[in-house]
Amino acid sequence: MGKKILIISASPRKNGNSDILCDEFARGAIEAGHEVEKIRLAEKDVGYCTGCYVCTKLGKCCKKDDANAIIEKMLSVDSIVLATPVYFYSMDAQLKALIDRTVSRWNEFGRFNGTEFWLVITAADTNREMMNATLEGLRGFMRDCMEGSIERGVIYGTGAYEKGEIRSLPAMREAYEAGLNA
Numbered sequence: 001m002g003k004k005i006l007i008i009s010a011s012p013r014k015n016g017n018s019d020i021l022c023d024e025f026a027r028g029a030i031e032a033g034h035e036v037e038k039i040r041l042a043e044k045d046v047g048y049c050t051g052c053y054v055c056t057k058l059g060k061c062c063k064k065d066d067a068n069a070i071i072e073k074m075l076s077v078d079s080i081v082l083a084t085p086v087y088f089y090s091m092d093a094q095l096k097a098l099i100d101r102t103v104s105r106w107n108e109f110g111r112f113n114g115t116e117f118w119l120v121i122t123a124a125d126t127n128r129e130m131m132n133a134t135l136e137g138l139r140g141f142m143r144d145c146m147e148g149s150i151e152r153g154v155i156y157g158t159g160a161y162e163k164g165e166i167r168s169l170p171a172m173r174e175a176y177e178a179g180l181n182a
Contacts, residue, residue: 002034003078003116005182008070010084010095011122012042017166018083018122021157021175025081025118028179034079039070041094046070048097055104067101074102075111079152079182082138083120089133099141106145113148118178121154122171124161131156153178 007026011019019040026036044066054062061068074080084091091099105111119138121131135154142149155178157171166172 002032003029003182004076005029005034005036005079005081006073006077007036007038007081008041008074008083008095008098009038010041010082010092010098012085012092012094013163014040014042016085016122016163017157017160018085018120020164020166021120021122021155021171022081022083024172024175025120025155025179025182028176029182030179032180032182034179034182037073037077039073041098044070046094046097046101049100049103059104061101061104063101067098068104070098071102071105074115075105077115079116079118081118081120084122084134084138086121086123086125086131086134089130091134091137096137099145102141102145112146115146115149116152116182117142117146117149118152118182119154120157120175122157122160122166124159126159128156128158131158152182 009022084095160166
């Protein structure tokens with residue numbers, strides 16, 4: 001029986017480089033027999049956390065947008081792919097907003113125990129070191145906030161600036177193979 005995989009594409013550009021890698025990961029995962037759902041954050045309404053902490057009483061965020069439903073999906077799958085372009089040495093605002101909103105479920109220890117995470121990071125730069133801040137932000141989220149989660153792999157889509165440039169780079173094959181091996 002296959003895994004349930006949720007792909008969260010934070011690319012604001014439909015068919016942007018990180019979004020394309022999400023599709024390649026999905027293609028491999030589907031071929032391997034997994035159930036895959038992809039969410040494009042740019043098509044969802046996810047506001048930023050205001051730090052009101054009403055969620056500690058409600059068990060979910062009090063905001064009426066798409067974040068609660070996405071977080072519920074995150075809690076119900078075996079694997080999560082987090083994909084983001086690198087903007088000024090960090091993940092983009094769409095993904096950061098969603099991550100911040102998971103505070104509403106953060107205190108439910110063990111909820112992500114055993115959940116596998118794949119990270120997809122794209123940038124125009126070819127130097128992977130410039131992606132370290134983004135990678136550490138995502139790893140900190142997994143390690144410190146989603147206790148018990150497992151990092152399965154990182155796909156670096158370097159050297160891709162213009163929309164679609166990723167198609168001719170090695171990251172395409174890496175994303176497909178990661179999906180096959182998810």
